[in-house]
Amino acid sequence: MNRLLEYPTHQNYDIIIIGGALYGSSIAWFLSNNPDFSGTILVIEKDPSYEFSSTIRTNSCIRQQFSQKINIEISQFGAHYINNFRNFMNNNPQVPELNIQAFGYMYLASTKKFAKILKQNQKIQQASNSKTRFMTASEIKRQYPFYNVDDIIAGNHNLVDEGYFDGNTIFNWWKKSAKKNNVEYIKNEVSSLKLSNRGNSIESVHLKSGDQLSCNTIVNASGPYASKISSMIGIKLPVEPRKRYSFVFQAEKNLQKLLPLTIDPSGIHMRSDGQYYLAGCPPDHDPRVDYNDFSFDHSIWEDKVWPILAHRIPQFESIRLKNSWVGHYAYNVLDQNAIVGYHTKIKNFIFANGFSGHGFQQSPAIGRGISELIIYNQFKTLDLSPFNFSRIEAKEPFIETAII
Numbered sequence: 001m002n003r004l005l006e007y008p009t010h011q012n013y014d015i016i017i018i019g020g021a022l023y024g025s026s027i028a029w030f031l032s033n034n035p036d037f038s039g040t041i042l043v044i045e046k047d048p049s050y051e052f053s054s055t056i057r058t059n060s061c062i063r064q065q066f067s068q069k070i071n072i073e074i075s076q077f078g079a080h081y082i083n084n085f086r087n088f089m090n091n092n093p094q095v096p097e098l099n100i101q102a103f104g105y106m107y108l109a110s111t112k113k114f115a116k117i118l119k120q121n122q123k124i125q126q127a128s129n130s131k132t133r134f135m136t137a138s139e140i141k142r143q144y145p146f147y148n149v150d151d152i153i154a155g156n157h158n159l160v161d162e163g164y165f166d167g168n169t170i171f172n173w174w175k176k177s178a179k180k181n182n183v184e185y186i187k188n189e190v191s192s193l194k195l196s197n198r199g200n201s202i203e204s205v206h207l208k209s210g211d212q213l214s215c216n217t218i219v220n221a222s223g224p225y226a227s228k229i230s231s232m233i234g235i236k237l238p239v240e241p242r243k244r245y246s247f248v249f250q251a252e253k254n255l256q257k258l259l260p261l262t263i264d265p266s267g268i269h270m271r272s273d274g275q276y277y278l279a280g281c282p283p284d285h286d287p288r289v290d291y292n293d294f295s296f297d298h299s300i301w302e303d304k305v306w307p308i309l310a311h312r313i314p315q316f317e318s319i320r321l322k323n324s325w326v327g328h329y330a331y332n333v334l335d336q337n338a339i340v341g342y343h344t345k346i347k348n349f350i351f352a353n354g355f356s357g358h359g360f361q362q363s364p365a366i367g368r369g370i371s372e373l374i375i376y377n378q379f380k381t382l383d384l385s386p387f388n389f390s391r392i393e394a395k396e397p398f399i400e401t402a403i404i
């Protein structure tokens with residue numbers, strides 16, 4: 001096994017990345033794979049088993065169905081990246097070919113108000129070349145006879161570039177390839193950050209081991225810990241760890257066709273998961289939780305999830321729970337959207353935070369974007385500036401209506 005060193009080999013680096021899971025590794029890979037970048041990179045990860053990271057507890061699905069054009073474009077690049085993964089990994093023959101299991105997403109509306117939002121979103125998605133269809137309840141029933149649509153008015157559905165993908169393989173290859181490109185990963189914990197006397201840059205990074213480091217640029221890729229890291233230099237970041245439950249279940253009799261990732265009006269989502277099915281939801285009471293709180297409320301399955309599954313798909317009356325877990329979203333309380341780019345005053349501090357429930361699909365576009373910001377001091381492909389920190393300071397949400 002490739003064990004990580006605990007101690008850094010240098011005292012000074014060009015880039016220090018806090019957190020070595022999905023975002024730390026995406027940014028490390030995009031930087032180190034760019035011929036225009038020749039700097040040194042240190043990734044500091046406190047738990048290389050990643051057991052409690054969002055990355056390991058994800059559901060790993062991708063969709064085009066967003067209401068903001070930039071979020072659609074980010075996922076379109078995500079889909080292109082997944083479908084051409086080996087090609088993006090420099091045609092390394094050891095890298096597996098990936099694709100999206102495109103069962104599509106199905107947003108269901110039970111109120112006129114939400115049906116109207118779906119119609120508006122479908123227009124925005126269509127204008128960005130996504131294949132979303134706005135469907136009436138009877139059209140949904142015709143295509144998917146297993147749904148109970150008695151309380152449904154309409155739905156949005158898209159079978160192109162929407163569904164499950166093997167995100168874990170992408171994460172592992174980014175990490176492995178970044179290390180091969182001389183990115184240094186260490187098992188250690190950032191315990192504090194020190195500002196310069198003028199307060200406009202971070203002067204040093206302090207580790208639990210007692211080491212003190214300096215660098216040109218620091219990236220906060222610490223997932224649900226993002227506000228804890230930011231608070232070390234007095235920044236208030238509205239990102240909270242929030243629990244999200246996942247349940248894998250077996251049906252006594254499988255549905256006739258793949259189950260789209262269905263977003264039920266109750267807020268519960270369900271989809272095919274190989275020979276099984278997967279459902280997910282927030283708890284009814286959804287507060288900020290402690291970083292180490294992964295306690296599981298077993299009543300949620302029986303009292304909340306199963307009855308809704310059986311209502312929406314009567315065939316799910318007979319099901320058996322096979323597996324379940326709880327994970328933490330890095331939940332952006334202001335607008336559930338990403339926070340990406342430099343701090344407004346602390347000039348060497350970059351955010352890659354607040355991805356809530358859609359960070360996996362965004363990791364190719366945002367890893368690439370942050371590498372551009374570091375190397376060229378600007379976004380060169382997709383303009384990610386709507387996700388900047390100044391909106392957080394101004395408390396001006398960048399509203400995305402399609403949030404799961």
Ligand SMILES: Cc1cc2nc3c(=O)[nH]c(=O)nc-3n(C[C@H](O)[C@H](O)[C@H](O)COP(=O)(O)OP(=O)(O)OC[C@H]3O[C@@H](n4cnc5c(N)ncnc54)[C@H](O)[C@@H]3O)c2cc1C
Nearest residue numbers: 019021022023046054055059061190223327358359360361
């Ligand atoms: C249940 C669930 C389902 C999801 N489903 C989807 C989905 O279907 N599609 C989708 O696109 N997204 C989904 N997401 C979101 C996606 O998984 C996350 O946005 C993404 O994995 C975030 O990666 P990250 O690297 O930012 O955070 P994390 O994976 O949490 O990594 C942060 C890392 O930082 C480390 N760290 C923290 N503090 C320190 C410190 N002081 N020093 C050193 N290291 C530190 C941690 O140990 C951790 O490894 C889901 C998330 C959850 C929880």
